Amino acid sequence: MLKLLIEKELRDAFGSTKFVVTFAVSAVLVLLAFFTGAQNYHTQRAQYEAAVAESMRGMEGLTTQEYMMLRPLALLAPEPLAVLVSGVSNDIGRTTEVRGQGMLVAEGSRYSEQPIYAAFRILDLSFIFQVVLALFAILFAFDAISGEKERGTLRLSLANAVPRGTYLLGKYLGAFLAMTLALAVPLLLGCVILQVMDVPLSGADWGRLGLIVIGGMLYLGVVLGLALWVSASTQRSSTAFLVLLVCWIVGVLVWPRASVLLAGRAVEVPSRDAIMAEINRFQRQQFEESLSSLMDIIPRESGEDGPSAEAIEEFQKRQQELADAREAEGSAFRARVQEDRINRLRVQEQWALRAARLSPATTFSLASSTLAGTSLAMKERYQESTLAYQEAFDRYLREKSGSSQGGGIRIMLRSGDEDDEPEELINLQELPAFTTQPVLFGDVMGHALLDFGLLLLFNLISLAGGFVAFLRYDVR
Amino acid sequence: MTTTTTQPLLEAEHLTKRYEDGVLALDNVSFTVSPGQIYAMLGGNGAGKSTAINLFLNFIEPTDGEARIDGIASHRDPLAAKARVAYVSEQVRLYPSFTAIQNVDFFARLAGKTSYTREDYRQALLRVGLQPEAHDKRLKGFSKGMQQKTGIAIAILKDAPAILLDEPTSGLDPKAGREFVRLLQDLRDEGKAILMSTHDLFRAKEVADMVGIMNQGRLVMQRTRDELHGEDLEALYVRYMAGYMEG
Ligand SMILES: Nc1ncnc2c1ncn2[C@@H]1O[C@H](COP(=O)(O)OP(=O)(O)O)[C@@H](O)[C@H]1O
Ligand SMILES: [Mg+2]
Numbered sequence: 001m002l003k004l005l006i007e008k009e010l011r012d013a014f015g016s017t018k019f020v021v022t023f024a025v026s027a028v029l030v031l032l033a034f035f036t037g038a039q040n041y042h043t044q045r046a047q048y049e050a051a052v053a054e055s056m057r058g059m060e061g062l063t064t065q066e067y068m069m070l071r072p073l074a075l076l077a078p079e080p081l082a083v084l085v086s087g088v089s090n091d092i093g094r095t096t097e098v099r100g101q102g103m104l105v106a107e108g109s110r111y112s113e114q115p116i117y118a119a120f121r122i123l124d125l126s127f128i129f130q131v132v133l134a135l136f137a138i139l140f141a142f143d144a145i146s147g148e149k150e151r152g153t154l155r156l157s158l159a160n161a162v163p164r165g166t167y168l169l170g171k172y173l174g175a176f177l178a179m180t181l182a183l184a185v186p187l188l189l190g191c192v193i194l195q196v197m198d199v200p201l202s203g204a205d206w207g208r209l210g211l212i213v214i215g216g217m218l219y220l221g222v223v224l225g226l227a228l229w230v231s232a233s234t235q236r237s238s239t240a241f242l243v244l245l246v247c248w249i250v251g252v253l254v255w256p257r258a259s260v261l262l263a264g265r266a267v268e269v270p271s272r273d274a275i276m277a278e279i280n281r282f283q284r285q286q287f288e289e290s291l292s293s294l295m296d297i298i299p300r301e302s303g304e305d306g307p308s309a310e311a312i313e314e315f316q317k318r319q320q321e322l323a324d325a326r327e328a329e330g331s332a333f334r335a336r337v338q339e340d341r342i343n344r345l346r347v348q349e350q351w352a353l354r355a356a357r358l359s360p361a362t363t364f365s366l367a368s369s370t371l372a373g374t375s376l377a378m379k380e381r382y383q384e385s386t387l388a389y390q391e392a393f394d395r396y397l398r399e400k401s402g403s404s405q406g407g408g409i410r411i412m413l414r415s416g417d418e419d420d421e422p423e424e425l426i427n428l429q430e431l432p433a434f435t436t437q438p439v440l441f442g443d444v445m446g447h448a449l450l451d452f453g454l455l456l457l458f459n460l461i462s463l464a465g466g467f468v469a470f471l472r473y474d475v476r
Numbered sequence: 477m478t479t480t481t482t483q484p485l486l487e488a489e490h491l492t493k494r495y496e497d498g499v500l501a502l503d504n505v506s507f508t509v510s511p512g513q514i515y516a517m518l519g520g521n522g523a524g525k526s527t528a529i530n531l532f533l534n535f536i537e538p539t540d541g542e543a544r545i546d547g548i549a550s551h552r553d554p555l556a557a558k559a560r561v562a563y564v565s566e567q568v569r570l571y572p573s574f575t576a577i578q579n580v581d582f583f584a585r586l587a588g589k590t591s592y593t594r595e596d597y598r599q600a601l602l603r604v605g606l607q608p609e610a611h612d613k614r615l616k617g618f619s620k621g622m623q624q625k626t627g628i629a630i631a632i633l634k635d636a637p638a639i640l641l642d643e644p645t646s647g648l649d650p651k652a653g654r655e656f657v658r659l660l661q662d663l664r665d666e667g668k669a670i671l672m673s674t675h676d677l678f679r680a681k682e683v684a685d686m687v688g689i690m691n692q693g694r695l696v697m698q699r700t701r702d703e704l705h706g707e708d709l710e711a712l713y714v715r716y717m718a719g720y721m722e723g
Contacts, residue, residue: 004585008571015573015614151569156630159533159563159640160587161555476526476535 001162002170009174010181013140019178022136027186029132033125034190037083038197044078044110051075051095056428063423067401070426072393074098074386074434076106079373080199081208085126087374096386098434100394101327103279103334104386106379125190126368129216130361131252133183134223138244141175141227143237145473150237154475168228168470172463175224180217187213204441211448212368218455219364225462232469255359263352269344275337282333290326294319320403349376357451360458367451373439375447385436392432400430483547484508485560485638485669486515486532490541493527493693501527503693504541509669509686511637514660516680517673518713519690525673527693529642532671533563545638559588562634566643568627572616576601576626579615580633587634600629605655620647628656632663639663641672645679657683681709689716 013019055073062069076094093106148154157167191209194201201209227244234240297318299311307315356362369375397403486509493502502524509515517525530536531543534554542549550557570579580597601611604625615623624647631639645653653676660683664670674680680687687704689697689712697716699707 001586004582008582011578012571012573151571152565152567153570155533155535155565156563156568156570156583156627157586158535159558159561160583160634161559162586163555474535476530 002166002173005162005167005170006174006177009171010178013175013178013182019140019182022139023179023182026128026133026136026183029123029128030125030183030186030190031193033084033123033128034193035197037124038194038199041078041080041083041199042197044083048075048077059426059428059431062426064400064426065423067397067426070393070397070431072098072431072434074104074389076382077436079439080194080201081205081212081372082374083199084124084209085212085368085372085374086122086124087126087369087372088376088378089374090122092379092382094382096382098386098390098393100390100397101331104383104390106382106386125212125216126365126372129219129368130365133179133216133220134252134361135248137175137179137220137223138227138241138248140179141224142231142241142244144171144175144228145231145470146234146237146240149475158475164470164473165467168232168466169463172221172225172228172466175228176217176221179220179224183217207441208371208373208439208444211445212371215364215367215371215448215452215455218452218459219360222360222455222458222462225459225466229462229466229469232466232473235474251359252361256356256362256365259355259358259362260352262355263348266351267344267348269348270341272341275341278337279334283330286326286330290322294322357454360455363451363454363458367448367455370444370447370451373444381437381439385434388437389432389434396430396432400426484510485546486640486671487544487547488528488531488541489544491528491531491538491543492540493524493531493536494539501693502531505690505693505695506541507686507688507695507698509638509671511667511669512664513685514664514670514672514683515686515688516684517671517688517690518675518677518680519673520675520717522692523690524693525690526642528690529563529640529671529673532561532640533558560636561638561640562587562631562636564624564627564631564639564641564644566646567620568623570615570623570626573614575612575614576606576618576622576629577611579626580629583630584633587636589633589635592633597629597633600633601626603632604629604659605652621649621652624648625652628659637667638669639671641670643673643675645674645676653679677709677713689713691717 051073052075055075059070059072074096076092079089082089090110093109093112095108096104096106098104143150145154148157158164191206226247227240230243230247231237231240234243297315299307299315353366357366366375370377373381488505488507491502491505492500494500505524505528507515517528519525527536528543531538532545532550534550534557537551542551544550545557546560548557548560571582574582577594577597580600581592584592584597598608598611602608606622606625606629610618610622615626618626624644628644631641645656648656657679660670660672664683664685672680672684681704685701687697687699687701687709688695697712699712704712
């Protein structure tokens with residue numbers, strides 16, 4: 001019976017112009033997303049490689065006397081899945097100038113460099129599912145029940161020994177299967193495009209992509225379930241369509257933003273500028289203090305030749321000690337202030353995310369960006385990578401030059417015969433290379449599974465709602 | 477079939493329906509239809525004919541009394557009751573993107589009839605007067621009458637002991653109407669219990685074994701074919717409608 005109902009739904013869908021046209025359009029969009037995604041990936045890759053080369057070139061010609069002037073760039077490499085689910089990947093800074101010490105600031109997000117993209121955002125797979133396909137699902141299913149009623153086929157069907165629950169389930173599964181089949185073709189073709197266009201995807205990447213698509217289908221299932229529910233709660237198709245349109249606007253456009261606003265109201269977080277000002281104040285004060293203490297120990301001239309070599313050495317040592325102490329104190333302060341801010345941010349973020357997940361559209365978008373590695377965690381991942389790199393770089397510096405890049409007064413000891421020694425260049429090959437921590441499949445799976453569970457729950461809720469409504473539906 | 481002639485297949489017993497808005501659409505109506513019998517329910521618009529049929533199909537719940545099919549009260553065990561009855565509604569439109577064969581095939585299998593062949597479907601469609609060249613055409617281009625015929629074929633294919641017809645002739649032209657009457661007579665001869673609502677006095681008189689006249693939810697007159705013999709049904713109809721108004 002269920003099989004028969006599903007078969008009928010499929011035949012009905014594929015025979016209807018409305019369905020064929022909407023899904024031809026979605027097929028084009030999906031293919032476009034894959035194609036432009038693959039293209040973007042290669043463009044970004046080229047840009048990235050050029051930037052890496054440029055950064056190396058900028059450091060060429062430095063001599064071993066000039067370790068302190070090394071400013072390697074930690075560049076965020078483009079990731080293949082990020083072009084399909086851009087998430088925050090275009091919003092976060094991708095370039096970090098790394099010093100041995102001090103705060104690192106990532107700059108140069110893609111949107112800041114190509115604001116035109118920021119103005120229109122990116123048409124990626126996640127967007128197509130979340131916005132376009134959801135709308136098409138609504139278009140496809142808003143009259144699922146009322147349409148049958150208007151044709152008289154609902155009466156005719158239910159004049160048989162067909163339980164209403166079975167009938168509704170048949171509608172739901174049939175519509176779901178029709179959408180899945182209609183989307184399978186462009187999605188598979190999209191994968192072929194990725195292959196043909198040489199986008200390097202590992203086995204785990206394919207797995208993540210597969211899960212993103214499954215998440216998308218789960219989300220469309222929710223939309224279909226909701227459409228059936230509304231369709232079974234209204235007597236007229238036009239009313240059902242209006243109600244669903246409002247649901248779509250609220251769920252896709254309004255609610256995610258509203259939840260961020262609400263969380264912003266609920267948890268206060270000092271601005272970044274305020275924090276920077278506080279840190280600057282502290283550092284200025286610290287610097288003044290250390291300067292005066294340096295003045296006390298600065299070696300006085302002991303004869304015509306200036307301070308003795310021992311005195312200078314002593315001074316250098318002392319100065320390094322002071323610098324180290326200051327650095328330790330400073331970084332402790334920075335850490336404290338920043339940690340406080342980050343904690344508040346986390347709380348705020350968590351509330352925003354929790355609230356936003358009440359909309360299935362957001363749940364899907366979060367799941368897909370988590371899987372693609374472009375969720376908010378991407379920024380942290382990059383930050384942690386740059387911090388790890390900073391440590392490696394600092395170690396390298398200390399090893400090579402014997403001191404860090406902390407601030408301070410540097411006294412260059414120049415002996416008369418310096419010109420005789422050939423200047424040795426820094427071997428940039430030895431400079432540690434920057435790599436971003438990879439997205440760990442297990443990690444993202446854990447998070448995504450939670451969202452998948454939530455999407456499943458939404459499916460069940462919408463089905464149950466539809467069932468209750470349909471039991472009371474006037475089929476005449 | 478053993479005791480089918482004595483046991484009525486369709487029974488309305490004190491059937492009463494008051495809609496949520498207070499309209500009393502059916503007021504204590506009782507009648508029976510036995511196998512091999514055609515019952516014509518006559519009445520103007522709003523008389524309560526569709527309400528009675530919908531009660532048999534459990535599309536609505538009775539306020540009082542019950543509608544039984546083969547002894548099963550529809551509102552108690554709707555699935556069992558509906559398994560025993562075929563239904564033709566007024567203005568069937570079916571699935572426009574399916575062919576006539578695909579439509580009848582879907583509904584036949586929905587009714588649990590899985591052993592039909594394509595040839596059986598063709599036979600059924602021919603029997604209701606749908607020309608062979610239309611059998612494999614999509615219903616999109618079908619006239620009202622052709623769709624109605626397809627709907628009747630669906631009811632025949634269900635092969636249930638009872639048939640409910642709600643103004644089945646409304647979409648048919650006179651020729652098709654005449655063919656339909658013959659078809660009904662065949663079905664009766666096969667032993668089906670047929671309940672048909674109509675406001676077509678002429679056809680009612682032609683085929684009905686029993687005629688009931690409904691007015692404002694009440695069954696105001698009920699006569700067998702023999703009792704009607706020689707009487708002018710039209711005059712009776714007008715008289716009963718008027719009489720009811722007075723009373
Ligand atoms: N869903 C409903 N809600 C309220 N009143 C209804 C409803 N359906 C029918 N009626 C009323 O019940 C009465 C009988 O209707 P119906 O059974 O359709 O008559 P018929 O089929 O004989 O034309 C009419 O007065 C009609 O307006
Ligand atoms: Mg009616």
